[in-house]
Amino acid sequence: MPDAKDASAAKPAARVIKKYPNRRLYDTCTSTYITLDQVRQLVMAHEDFVVRDAKTGEDLTRSILLQIILEEEAAGAPILTEAVLANIIRFYGHAMQGFMGAYLEKNIQAFTEMQAKLTEQAKNLSPEMWTQFMNLQSPMLTGVMGNYVEQSQKALAQIQKQTEQMLGAFGLKR
Known part of the structure; x- marks a missing residue:
């Protein structure tokens, strides 16, 4: 060992x-x-x-x-909208601050892994085939991303509920 x-x-x-x-x-x-x-x-x-x-x-x-x-x-084209930045700022000092960093990290990691798999599967495609693939897959990818976002929202809501229950157990309310 x-x-x-x-x-x-x-x-x-x-x-x-x-x-x-x-x-x-x-x-x-x-x-x-x-x-x-x-x-x-x-x-x-x-x-x-x-x-x-x-x-x-x-x-x-x-x-x-x-x-x-x-x-x-x-x-150039920003990734973080003003609304996203404002929401991140709102989490500082909030009871959920500790969970938010881990939540973002896990979601970005999952997105990166999904992107890597898609890139690996598509590396043998010519630019024309790639365009055709994306045109055919666009509705499917939109659905996948929609499901991903929905699952993320549910996970965050569950974390928030658990945090509120934990704070309630200690006699602390938001």
Whole structure:
């Protein structure tokens, strides 16, 4: 049975990027300064990395990822509508805040897996065949996504109900 040392040795350490006070990012793996777009490319390549403040060592990875999202949202067709952003903001400080992150993470993971399966099944299709496939499958995909959204809404409602019951058991009401 492998011990904890073997498990940690098998997994390579995350790439460390240092953020300096002048807002420059230094990739310790390549010993070069990199841009935010290059950090985005690391994300797209599924590279493990951590961004640390060069002085304090504080983990800044989340703030850098949020900055990338902000730039992507401002650059073109945004993924997050104003309504979605407003609803996310409303969950901060709410009893459901802890559940919301896990809920979003699981749903995005499920969507990513569904996308990967679809991509794998369609990789041998020519652009013309792909267009034809999508035209034929559009109603089916719309139905699948509708069912997915409906199931997600039911799961969230169930979580909310359980949270309210738990709070009620402790004499706390919303």
